[in-house]
Amino acid sequence: ITSSDAHFTLKDAYNQIKLALEFCLQVKPLDRNILCQESGKDPVISTVMRYVCKGWPPKHTETNDEVKKFQKLLDSLSIYHGCLNHGSKVVIPQSLQSNMLDLMHIGHLGMEHLKQLARTAAYWPGTEAAIEMASRQCDSCGEHQIKPPKPAVPPWMLPDKPWSHLHMDHAINFMATLDLLEEEFANFGYPLTLVIHQLTFLKNFSAGAKNVHYTIQLLMEQQNVCLAQSFKQALRKSSLPPKRALQEFLMQYWRMSTSCGLSPSKHLMSWQVRTRIDSLLPSPTHKAQGKQSKVSSKAKMTTDSGDVTKVTKQYKTGDPVYELCYGPCHDKQSQ
Known part of the structure; x- marks a missing residue:
């Protein structure tokens, strides 16, 4: 408690210490000595430790299924200070497995983080399955877990006609x-x-x-x-x-x-x-006019039904032309 905490009373200090003690007592104490004692009492681990020291019997002679699980890992098993190790991980006896789960679950980091932590520190057959069960049974983790992703929504069927x-x-x-x-x-x-x-x-x-x-x-x-x-x-x-x-x-x-x-x-x-x-794009009228101008510029030569090529006459403003007049009082004539 620092001197700057002017409003921090003795009762507040007592409450803080009480909370710290309750947090520490949530998990039973677990150290190397307790682990060695419980490993010696565990029938499976004690048998495996004896086999590691004196040699493994033939596979067909071992009848204990739990011991057979360790026999598959015999190349990575060792004994260090009275505890069985699997690689760099310590093998946890059955009596301390629940305590080890509580110890790893401090902080509620989630199922995957617990698995990563167990891969570096502790091992027993079915470690990941036990971690998954412990995580699912935790009320706090279940209440505040991340929501699963929403499933994909199937699109609506395209109707057969508009406004239906x-x-x-x-x-x-x-x-x-x-x-x-x-x-x-x-x-x-x-x-x-x-x-x-x-x-x-x-x-x-x-x-x-x-x-x-x-x-x-x-x-x-x-x-x-x-x-x-x-x-x-x-x-x-x-x-x-x-x-x-x-x-x-x-x-x-x-x-x-x-x-x-x-x-x-x-x-x-x-x-x-x-x-x-759409004002930046050419309109259908502009497209049609463009096509007509291209056709008129290229229509210099035409071909009649007799496959005779003819030249199409091009007129300009001011050119003299003949006019055919059809009047009621005049005969058909050209001017």
Whole structure:
């Protein structure tokens, strides 16, 4: 306790010491002497240590299955200060395995970190399985574990015709959304399937359209997350008023290509809406005019039905020409 802790009383110091003692007593003491004593009492480890010192019997003569597991590791087994070692790791007897798990589990580092720690310090047959079971049985680890990744959401099936499978959601006021829906349905008609996210909105919409026959589906949260996140981020990033920002987002969304290679406007109306970026691209009229100019510039020579090549006459402003007049009071003549 430093002198700067002016408000730190003797009672606070007592509480801190009590917490430290409780933390230390959570795990039973475990040292080298206890490990040696328990290893000598363990029937499997004591047998293995005797075999390491005096030599292993033939494999077919050993009947203990637990000892056979160590016989497969005989090249890496050794004895150091009365304890059995497997490589650089100490072999833990069965009576101390639960204590060793508690000792490694201090800090709640997670299952994989416990396995890495065990690979460098301790060993017994089935170490990783015991670590997995201990980690799953820990209430604190289970309560605060990292959420598993969300499964991939299958895409919606492409409808066979436009305006038949309609997805919708509302951001602020569902009554305003109802009015807009009635306006859109007056222009395009009622869809065959209507996919809605909110159950409350579903009840209100169903009450207002009792005589319309269509199928209603509830949209799951993970299926709505992509478009909803894009929409919300666009509104946050925009410095325009909400209604103007919404219109700009919808304009760009109508123009973007989907996984099928077509934009939403192309799917619905069979033509691409014109946005600001389309002003940089040549329009269909310009393309047609360009093709016509190329054809007219190359049409110097033509071929008639008799495979006779003829020269197409080119006229300029001011050239003298003949005119054929067909009048009621004049005979057919050329001028």
